[in-house]
Amino acid sequence: MxxxxxxxxxxxxxxxxxxxxxxxxxxxxxxxxxxxxxxxxxxxxxxxxxxxxxxxxxxxxxxxxxxxxxxxxxxxxxMLPGDILGVTIYNARTGEFEFKPGPIFxxxxxxxxxxxxxxxxxxxxxxxxxxxxxxxxxxxxxxxxxxxxxxxxxxxxxxxxxxxxxxxxxxxxxxxxxxxxxxxxxxxxxxxxxxxxxxxxxxxxxxxxxxxxxxAAERVSVDESLVSYMLSIVEATRSHESLLLGVSPRGAQALYRAVQALALLEGRDYVLPDDIKRLAVPVFAHRVVLNQRVSLSNRSTETAERLLAEILNRVEVPL
Incomplete structure (x- = not known):
């Protein structure tokens, strides 16, 4: 179906x-x-x-x-990496090394x-x-x-x-x-x-x-105008004067997948501009890096979220 x-x-x-x-x-x-x-x-x-x-x-x-x-x-x-990944140990009975998987499996x-x-x-x-x-x-x-x-x-x-x-x-x-x-x-x-x-x-x-x-989420339709809208937001983070580091291509992919999932949760097989506006901050805020002047603030998380909200207000929403 x-x-x-x-x-x-x-x-x-x-x-x-x-x-x-x-x-x-x-x-x-x-x-x-x-x-x-x-x-x-x-x-x-x-x-x-x-x-x-x-x-x-x-x-x-x-x-x-x-x-x-x-x-x-x-x-x-x-805690050591082996506590997460697992370790290889020697089995004296079999004469071979055996991998004991860690909790990450x-x-x-x-x-x-x-x-x-x-x-x-x-x-x-x-x-x-x-x-x-x-x-x-x-x-x-x-x-x-x-x-x-x-x-x-x-x-x-x-x-x-x-x-x-x-x-x-x-x-x-x-x-x-x-x-x-x-x-x-x-x-x-x-x-x-x-x-x-x-x-x-x-x-x-x-x-x-x-x-x-x-x-099913991966099959949700994303119009080309909305792809352009997402890319405009990403590009705006890379050129913003208060941001040392903008959103990476991995971050852009993350937003694309997230808006598809949100549309599915709401019973739609297509994405709306509001989905992008709703998810851009929680998906992007931890990926941007503030420049030294702005990062002197002790509330860098809130500052990043505020800057992203400003970018969303500036970028034109497709009709």
């Missing part, structure tokens, strides 16, 4: 997935929608916010709504507090995130399908952390902030029994259904 009927059918199943997530993370429907967009786009998700707002809960819930393998890594400064990998791992350990994720394979001791091992890395980090506390370099940030399709809940949602959280995190998310999709939905 293709076309509008396929889009509506996929959107119905995905609405069930969103409903399951909304039962776990209260009052954050837009954040949940962006997370599902990332999942459909075959991308990786970076959740950046202060402690206690549900970063890890959202990551775990997203993974458990699909009946796939799930592994959680609590990143620390003494799963469909959903949660890297909690990723900026507490050293740069060497952080880089162990690069090949897997981009190439969907890893190379160890001359052998190449493919990743599972589907495969998604969800990383969390606290942007406020910098003691004992290693900021992610631009090359690592560029591997994440999207960066999200959850923010504090509204008063009504926080009241529900307070009413929960002590030690209980709320209802457990239900497995809604099988791996096959998720892969089918990802393929």
């Amino acid at each position: 293709h076309g509008p009927e396929a889009a509506v059918s996929a959107a119905t199943r995905l609405a069930e997935l969103e409903a399951s997530l909304n039962a776990v993370i209260r009052g954050k429907a837009d954040v949940i929608r962006m997370s599902v967009v990332c999942l459909l786009s075959r991308g990786h998700l970076l959740i950046e916010d202060v402690p206690g707002v549900g970063k890890t809960t959202l990551a775990q819930a997203l993974a458990r709504t699909v009946s796939c393998g799930f592994q959680r890594l609590q990143c620390t400064a003494d 799963t469909s959903f990998l949660l890297a909690d507090e990723i900026n507490r791992a050293t740069p060497k350990t952080q880089s162990a994720l690069l090949e897997a995130m981009n190439e969907r394979q890893i190379s160890i001791d001359g052998h190449t091992y493919p990743m599972a399908e589907p495969f998604l890395v969800i990383a969390t980090q606290n942007p406020v506390e910098h003691h004992g952390t290693y900021p992610l370099p631009e090359s690592q940030l560029d591997r994440f399709l999207m960066r999200l902030r959850i923010g504090y809940p509204d008063r009504a949602s926080e009241r529900e959280i307070l009413r929960q029994s002590p030690g209980v995190n709320g209802p457990a998310p239900q497995a809604i999709l099988t791996p096959e259904e998720l892969l089918s939905a990802q393929l």
